[in-house]
Every structure is written in C-alpha cells, then in structure tokens.
Amino acid sequence: MNQRQFVAEGKSSDGGGRSGKNGDGTKRHEAIYQSISDAIIEHRLKPGARLREDALAEVFGVSRTGIRKILQRLALEHLVTLTPRRGASVTRPTADEAKDVFDARLMVECGLMPEIARRITDEDAIALRDMAMRERQALRAGEQSTAIRLSADFHTRLASISGNATLAGFVEGLCSRSSLILAVYGNAGHLGCESHDHDDLIGYLEAGNGERAEAFMGRHLKAIEASLSIHVEEDEAPDLFEIFSG
Amino acid sequence: MNQRQFVAEGKSSDGGGRSGKNGDGTKRHEAIYQSISDAIIEHRLKPGARLREDALAEVFGVSRTGIRKILQRLALEHLVTLTPRRGASVTRPTADEAKDVFDARLMVECGLMPEIARRITDEDAIALRDMAMRERQALRAGEQSTAIRLSADFHTRLASISGNATLAGFVEGLCSRSSLILAVYGNAGHLGCESHDHDDLIGYLEAGNGERAEAFMGRHLKAIEASLSIHVEEDEAPDLFEIFSG
DNA sequence: ATTCCAGCCATTGTATACGCTTTTCGGTCC
C-alpha cells in the first residue's frame, strides 16, 4: 500500500542532498500541484484520505514548506480539507455542497453556451471531438479514472472557449469538485457523462444554435446530478443534539 | 508616507520578542488577512502598491512565514499579484479582466435574483436596507472608502441569501475584484452604486418579483460598468513587436 | 472486562537561517 504512485522524478541527478536549492522551484511546485490535483480528480486519492506533509515531502523530494503551500492552495479550491491540528485530507463533499456545486454548474455552464456557440472555431470543435472520443474509449476500456478526468477536461475546455477567463476558471474548479462528488455519491458503472451527449453538444454548438446547446447542457447536467445517490450519511457527528433535544 | 495604517495590535503585552509562539495563530492570521484585504478593497492600498514581506511581517508582529501564506491566498483571489522574484503587489486589473469580471457578475448575480426573491426574509431585508442606508450616508459624507466597502458587502450579502455557498463565495470574490477595477478605471465623484438603486432592488425582492429584480440588477451592473473609463493603457510592454512589425 | 488516566509519540505551526537573484548605486572609461 505504499503510495509510490507519484512520479518522484530523478532526484539522483542532484548528487547528494540540498545541492540545487533554488533551481526553478516554481515550475517544480506547479508540477507537484498538478500531480496531487490529478490524483484527487482521478480518484487515485479517495475522499477522506489523509495527506501527511512529511510523506508528500519525501515522495516529491522537496521540503515540507513547498508541500504546505500546495496543500493550502488545494484547500482554497475545496479539493482538500485542512483541519487545524490534524493536517490535510481529501475533501469529502457534503450533500449540500454537492447540490450547490451542481446548481452553480447549471447556471454558469448553461449561461455560457450562447457565447460559446458564437465563438467556437473549427479547431475548438476538433479538439473537443477528440476529447469526447478518448473519453468514450476510456469508458469502454474500463479506465474510469481516465474517463472522469477527460470528462472534467471537456467541460473545462468548453468553458474556456467563451473567452471569459474568470468564468472559465470558476467552471474548472466546479468540475474538479464534481469529480470528488462523483467519488462519494456516484454509482459505479453509471458514472460521468455517458453516451454521446458530448458529441451531440458539439454538434449544436458548431451549428451556432446556442439556445439548443443551452437546453441540452441543462438536461445533461441534471441527468448527471440525478444519477447520484445522495444518501445523507450521518456517520460522523450523529446529531446528538437533535436526537436528545426532543 | 509610512504605512502605519495597519493596526499593529498591542504587542507590548507580549513582553519581548518571540514569547507567545503558538497562541491561537490561526485566528491571528485570519485577522491579518482581513486587514490587508480590507485595505485593498477600501483603496487604502492602491493597485500597483508593493507589499514587501519583511515590512508586513514587522507591522503585524509575525514572521514572514505567516505573511507569505496570506499573500498567496490573496494572490489566488486575484487581489494581489505575485511576480516570481519581485514579490507581491496589489493587482492592477487589465481592461480584459475588468470586462470578464463584470460579465461574470452580470451572469451570476442576475441569475441568482429569482432564488433570492423566493428566499428573502424580513430580517434579510432589514439588514440590506441598513447597509444601503449606511452606504448612502458614507457617500454623502465623502467617505469613499467606506462606501465602496459597503457596496461590495451589499452585493455579497445579497448573494448569500440564495443559500448557495459556492456561488455566494464566487460573487464575493467578484465584488472584491470590482473594487480594484473601480480604483483603476473609476471616475472620481461618479463611483459605485449611487442613488437609490439598492433600495429599489430590495423592494422588488421583498415583493417576490424575481424577474423584475433580475432585470433591474442587469441594468444596475451595466450602469456601473458603463461609468468606467476603460482606457487601454499600454504603459508597460509597449508592444515593440507590433510597432516594428509593420 | 471495560473505562479512565497518564505519558509518549506523531504531526503540524511558526520562526529563523541561508542562498540566490535582482536591482540599484557608484565609479570609470569613452
């Protein structure tokens, strides 16, 4: 069960110890952030998993300082939860949070459709079709991690076509969190955006039919949300107050 | 020009130096974050102002470590810009960014209106009217800082009534950035949400007229955006390539 | 046998130290 799943990079080239102290550390940290973020989104790190600073520092060959920075960024994006003296763990979204995230996606992604239909280029459509195809392939091959990741990438890429970097960034965060929600509330075998939904959507957008794309995206997201089994699990904090208040 | 505008808190009670090492540091950092954030939103720290880690650490009586954490959080919220070896400075929003932010506000804040009209309570309305009143007072008294802050608070509070914490948080960030945009592109004397717009809006919401509130909010935000003078200042990076390419 | 308490250990929070890069200031050369 050793989590050697991370690429530790060839740190043997460092010689020994703390030689290359300030060697383009920024990019290094960005790569580590991506590694952890990907592992969470692809469910290789499941909700509730503890993320110990020492362990991560050793795995990636950097000091705890850098890991802490990354963990705090992930916490701000709601991908990990930082409990004051307990450290970091992968966020386990609540039912309320899941509803909020999907409501937000419904509003923003649908609202973006008309503008996207106006601005989409041929290259965009080609890239999107490629992603949709790879997603179907991954699903058929049983690679759920890859499929989930590609689905999130599809929606993120789509939003970026709108040209609004702020909204695109927001959608990106929403998609990441949706991946976490799928990990907790998703039914195995029925996950993510199946069938040819994404292909159909590209068709509407290429035709410049923003309204139809908007309606379709609405149904698409509602279908995903409806496929979740949101059992309000009250494992921790069994609501003693409520139980004994009557 | 000493920036002693920050409350340095009574650190004399500490005795001398590094005595209270781990005394509820979390809350302390939260307070420092609020101080800096407020100073930026209220334009006491203007866009472009440099935020040196050493200086901030000394002013607030903590070490650079804590300041760095706060600065990184502010950077993620687009309130400060972190240039790799230069340190932090208050973000100077570009024209594109300003457009993105206001487009995002238009979509999200308007989209939230129907739900807010459905859920608004009497206490909400009272609190909102109070904020609107204080904002008008501040404007009349010439306290622009306070007025800007109250205007952002009003919109933020409004969004929180929707019950969607994710969207409310997004709107909060958008309002903070709007304050920065006003600092750069706003015309003095004509700033922020003037007149009785906010009061009118509360009226529509109390009447449960979500559609009318939505339309009104749309006009309100468009009016603010239109009042900006977005001169595409190309001071830095004088586009040498474009100039000499012809 | 179970529960409570105490001490230890694991792990985070904070500060400080050090190296590297960038900037700025002063001197010299053209």
Added chain:
DNA sequence: GGACCGAAAAGCGTATACAATGGCTGGAAT
C-alpha cells in the same frame, strides 16, 4: 557628460529546527 560595468545590498525562495498540541497506547482500578 553619458553610458556601461561591477559590487553591494535588498528581498524573495527554500530548508531546517524547535515548540506545542492532539491522538494513541499502555496500565491500573473499579
């Protein structure tokens, strides 16, 4: 007189050290 180059200083990036807290385990008492 101006421009270029070198050195010093200032400030950021990273690592490491230390302190404190919370959980966990072992033991004892009921």
